Amino acid sequence: MKKQVKFGVGIGVIVASMGFLAWLGYGESKTYYHTIAELPTLTGAAKGQRMRVGGTVAPGSIHRLSGRIDFVLEGEGKTLPVSYIGSDPLPDTFVDKSQALVEGHPSPDGRFVAEVVQAKCASKYEAAPGGSGGAAASSPQRSSM
């Protein structure tokens, strides 16, 4: 019996400590997915969460300014102005009409402040069935990790 208890304790300690670490890591890195249309409907604490939003880059909307890059994401008939403030260069696939996934926080003035931008080239990697570009998050390049 003593032997089984020893093994039980050993296994229990490992599983419990890993569980605890996983919980810590979860709290640190959880990110909510939202669509552009959902953003204005968020209230309270939900607004402050780290989130990902997907959409198509509006043609001609990319403006490279000092310290940030502004562009507009479109999806489901709505638009979302985004400011990318990350230090990494944007991926090669980030161009007009490419599908992009931005990660960051909405700011009070309605702009979305992104720290990470992933982009998927529109012309390649086969179109998503049904053509719903917005939510398709597959991206052949990452700008930051």
Next chain:
Amino acid sequence: MDVFGSFALVLAFVCAVYAFGGGIAAIFTRHPLLIKSTRQAGMATCGLIFLATFSLEYLFFSDNFSNAYVVAHSNRDLSTFYKIAALWSGQEGSLLFWSFLLAVYVLSVLVTYRNKNGELMPYVGVVMAGVQIFFLTLNNFVASPFKALASAGADGVMNYVARADGSGLNPLLQYPEMVIHPPNLYSGYTGFTIPFAFALGALLARYPGEKWIHLTRKWTMIAWMFQSMGILLGAHWAYAVLGWGGYWGWDPVENASFLPWLTGTAFLHSVMMQEKRGMMKVWNVWLVFSTFLLCILGTFLTRSGIVSSVHAFAQSSIGTWFVGFLVLIITVCFGAYLKNRDYLKSENQLDSIVSRESSFLFNNLILLVSCIAILSGTLFPVFSEWITGNRISVGAPFFNKVNIPIGLLLLFLTGVGPLLAWRKTSTESLKRNFGWPLAIGLVAGVIALVFGFREIYSWVCLILCVFVASTVGLEFYRGAKVIRARAGASFLASAVDLTLRNTRRYGGYIVHVGMVFVFIGLAGAAFNRDIQKDMQVGQTMQIGPYTLLLQGFDSKPEKNYTAQRMNVEVLRDKKPLMMLYPEKRHFSTNEQNGTMVAIYSTLKEDLYVVYAGDSPETNLPVLHAYLNPLVKWIWLGGAVVVFGTLVAMLPNRRAVLVLAGAPQPAAQPLAHGLTPSVTLREGHD
């Protein structure tokens, strides 16, 4: 040729169905001719899949732009090398390639055992044919690579059309590793089908004893080796192509390839418990089942777009098929297990917590915990959406928090496990085996502290690496000493002889050393640095001991792309060292860009330079330089792992009778209690 290919695929499907159905009939009737004909149908399936694959490859080489797949993934100027790789660059072709590699394995198994293991092979054949049927269904009816381009003419009749040129291969895939990484990874994924087929077959057949484990050991190791290489080559591709300075980002598809590796590794270890002590039978069967399921899951994740990823092909309906197949396999496995579980009764129990058995148990436990953590993290967006309605993803901190301690625990067991005795280890032998390695490890730790090492995980990792390397070194040293005393050969020759006498044990040690190297490389990541600067010609930037001087830039037109190249001179201590040429490539065929990183790699560190485009404010080129310590050890470790696995697959050399004059091994009094058993350990250990 596309018609030829389609026909070959349809015939392969028919043959596979016959091999499956006829195989089941053969199991019940035991009719020798039926057994033979189903085996031959299995072989024919493979042959036909080869034909289909070659005909698709022929379409690429003959620039046949009437085939939709060729149009989408190739163009005239694409080099020969990449025309081969174009085969697996898209959904349809890569599924055909899956079938192709599986066919290579299946054919090898059918040929190897055509006159052996008559009781078991019909079952194995049926399972293999079942898996082939699934993939051939996809190849034929869901994602055929042989679709021709057609358009409706004025009369409403569909006509074949051919394009003048294709739209080209994705630039990210035009990189040498992309030619060898997928075949390796797929060989891993497909290879685990064989141990799965044997495990399920043996369970269904109630095949006596541990024979299926002996039979599948080499197949499992081949699959494991390819999986390891595939993962590392993928990491190297990410490192050298994506230009973000890292090699592993816990991306869903990376994780998907890592999951079966974890359970496969657990399996390779825990089978020893079954062979030696008749324990863990249920566990082993389920480890093989899970490994195969995770391979299918991995293939599914890559293709379905269910979780966002760098690699994903497209969002597609093919996912439903995979989910169906996964459910089917789980059902079959559960059914077989419930029906025949009495056959898997354990013969022994664990005796002591300080024993080889318990080290295997803990090794398996933490590999599994890691696997579950990575799996749940990867699928978190899916599950959280089901349960709470919110799609939530977790990132690198989640995976690192769990997996770094697990990796370190595993590294510790790598050093300890192989030297613990079966059943129970005495305190005496613990001291003897671990005294020196532990001391050496701690000394290394103290030295590192003195030199200003302050990253706790990396510091522990360093101590453990030294500890493990010392235990392995000590094992080789002691074994070789015994042989040297008997045969009088040089130390190195004795060590080689020792290895060849028990390839499994010493090959395993070599694999462990390879893993130590990989861990050394991973530990370096805590010290990564990077700097980014807008550079004028003639300007310099400093990173670590290196000075980067931008000498100029040029534009270089190549056959398939135009490269915008930075000429960067690297100086070390004011002395010119070398030139680096980071570049941006523009592919005119599909108007896409690619980044080529320039890396100066040494065992101490990698200098990694990216041309990050031009700055919008200054219009100057931006250079992003990274200094990544010890990365090269990861790739080196990978090579050692592969070498060790190959050694472990060699048959044992028979102990050569020692020439007259050498003392009898048993008569030799030795100070180290474990070493006299060196000669006794030959064989499976």
